[in-house]
Amino acid sequence: MSPLAAPDPQPIRLNILEAATARFQQYGYGKTTMAEIARDCEMSAANLYRYFDNKADIAAELARGCLGRKLERLATVVENNERDAAKCIENWLLEAFNHTWEMCLDQPRMNELVDDVCNQRPDIVHEHYSQKRELLAGVLRTATESGELCVDDPDEAANLMLIASITFDVPHFLHMQPRETHEQNARKLARLFVDGLADGAGK
Amino acid sequence: MSPLAAPDPQPIRLNILEAATARFQQYGYGKTTMAEIARDCEMSAANLYRYFDNKADIAAELARGCLGRKLERLATVVENNERDAAKCIENWLLEAFNHTWEMCLDQPRMNELVDDVCNQRPDIVHEHYSQKRELLAGVLRTATESGELCVDDPDEAANLMLIASITFDVPHFLHMQPRETHEQNARKLARLFVDGLADGAGK
DNA sequence: ATATTGAACATTCAAGAATATATTCATCGT
DNA sequence: ACGATGAATATATTCTTGAATGTTCAATAT
Numbered sequence: 001m002s003p004l005a006a007p008d009p010q011p012i013r014l015n016i017l018e019a020a021t022a023r024f025q026q027y028g029y030g031k032t033t034m035a036e037i038a039r040d041c042e043m044s045a046a047n048l049y050r051y052f053d054n055k056a057d058i059a060a061e062l063a064r065g066c067l068g069r070k071l072e073r074l075a076t077v078v079e080n081n082e083r084d085a086a087k088c089i090e091n092w093l094l095e096a097f098n099h100t101w102e103m104c105l106d107q108p109r110m111n112e113l114v115d116d117v118c119n120q121r122p123d124i125v126h127e128h129y130s131q132k133r134e135l136l137a138g139v140l141r142t143a144t145e146s147g148e149l150c151v152d153d154p155d156e157a158a159n160l161m162l163i164a165s166i167t168f169d170v171p172h173f174l175h176m177q178p179r180e181t182h183e184q185n186a187r188k189l190a191r192l193f194v195d196g197l198a199d200g201a202g203k
Numbered sequence: 204m205s206p207l208a209a210p211d212p213q214p215i216r217l218n219i220l221e222a223a224t225a226r227f228q229q230y231g232y233g234k235t236t237m238a239e240i241a242r243d244c245e246m247s248a249a250n251l252y253r254y255f256d257n258k259a260d261i262a263a264e265l266a267r268g269c270l271g272r273k274l275e276r277l278a279t280v281v282e283n284n285e286r287d288a289a290k291c292i293e294n295w296l297l298e299a300f301n302h303t304w305e306m307c308l309d310q311p312r313m314n315e316l317v318d319d320v321c322n323q324r325p326d327i328v329h330e331h332y333s334q335k336r337e338l339l340a341g342v343l344r345t346a347t348e349s350g351e352l353c354v355d356d357p358d359e360a361a362n363l364m365l366i367a368s369i370t371f372d373v374p375h376f377l378h379m380q381p382r383e384t385h386e387q388n389a390r391k392l393a394r395l396f397v398d399g400l401a402d403g404a405g406k
Numbered sequence: 407a408t409a410t411t412g413a414a415c416a417t418t419c420a421a422g423a424a425t426a427t428a429t430t431c432a433t434c435g436t
Numbered sequence: 437a438c439g440a441t442g443a444a445t446a447t448a449t450t451c452t453t454g455a456a457t458g459t460t461c462a463a464t465a466t
Contacts, residue, residue, distance in 0.1 A: 030419095043409095043410075043411090044410065044411050044412075045411095046410075046411060046412080046413095047409075047410055047411070050409075050410080
């Protein structure tokens with residue numbers, strides 16, 4: 001009633017996404033039908049197409065959500081370590097790895113879905129990547145201003161760090177080592193980054 | 204005749220491998236039959252099993268060969284840069300990337316085969332990885348002795364570098380950037396490694 | 407007009423038959 | 437004995453087809 005209370009812009013869209021999430025989690029993308037999602041939303045399958053172009057677009061939206069939550073976790077790490085870039089980078093890598101690890105264990109179907117979407121939608125991967133780089137570049141810029149690090153081009157350095165820490169973002173490599181080893185590697189790699197970007201390096 | 208001249212220990216095995224290579228290159232693993240390989244060797248299909256346990260083992264042997272040649276290229280890089288660890292590491296990453304890139308372009312089917320074998324035979328991946336780590340650790344050890352670098356645990360550092368440069372070894376990430384960008388990234392990452400492992404870092 | 411639907415259409419999936427191929431083995435020639 | 441083979445068997449691949457599902461659209465209700 002009040003013009004101040006902003007109602008959900010698309011409550012139906014969200015409803016569909018929730019229903020799809022529940023189905024995909026339990027049965028997987030391939031085994032859930034548009035009819036089932038529609039039934040959960042108490043509408044016809046045809047009507048889903050008023051809110052999404054097709055089934056793949058629902059999955060894409062969910063994948064975006066997953067990647068968004070991952071970004072939020074990393075943003076929280078950044079917020080909690082504003083004064084200590086070394087710790088921030090270490091915790092960034094640990095958080096990235098733990099998120100990947102936990103997704104694989106706890107939500108294997110959703111994880112698989114994100115993987116598939118990423119393979120078919122380079123734009124989604126790229127946006128997620130850009131957001132991460134921007135966030136990480138901010139950390140490096142701040143640390144350079146405070147004197148903790150000495151980074152000429154924060155964007156370039158952030159890019160490098162993301163490339164070099166791909167192991168921790170991609171499920172494909174997870175099974176090659178136990179969790180503890182991965183975590184140790186994350187810590188060591190963070191140390192290597194910090195040493196390589198420290199003031200006085202490479203001169 | 205002369206006991207000095209060591210004849211091929213298994214010329215027939217090699218012959219089979221050559222025939223299989225030619226077929227796999229042109230038609231792919233799935234589309235070439237044991238009968239075809241046998242015909243190329245002028246023998247029966249049954250006789251192939253005197254030299255290999257099964258078709259997959261032929262592919263495994265070829266994959267080992269591919270990885271072996273990759274290791275040889277890296278070993279050559281090491282030999283040609285014994286005095287300059289920084290250059291050696293840079294050229295290592297460039298060589299690793301270029302090998303991956305060229306394999307994907309020039310021998311896509313063989314590349315796919317190596318990929319498949321690696322997914323089914325962790326032992327082969329692991330051995331290749333161990334060989335690379337040993338080679339790279341040697342570089343770090345030598346550089347530490349000469350004072351160019353300061354690496355406490357060369358094995359651990361080599362391990363880290365290999366993990367961090369996975370992008371350049373795995374075809375999966377190749378298409379995400381043009382060749383020049385990858386090469387620049389390889390150079391920059393090498394620089395980051397060297398800076399991070401330089402004397403005085405991390406103290 | 408807008409939201410929704412049932413029914414039509416297009417595409418994909420899945421199960422089984424048919425085929426092709428991988429693998430084994432008894433036998434042959436040396 | 438050894439190396440090799442053709443035929444026999446087991447396994448995998450392909451093909452076919454009915455069914456299931458994704459998608460569209462004209463028609464209906466609000």
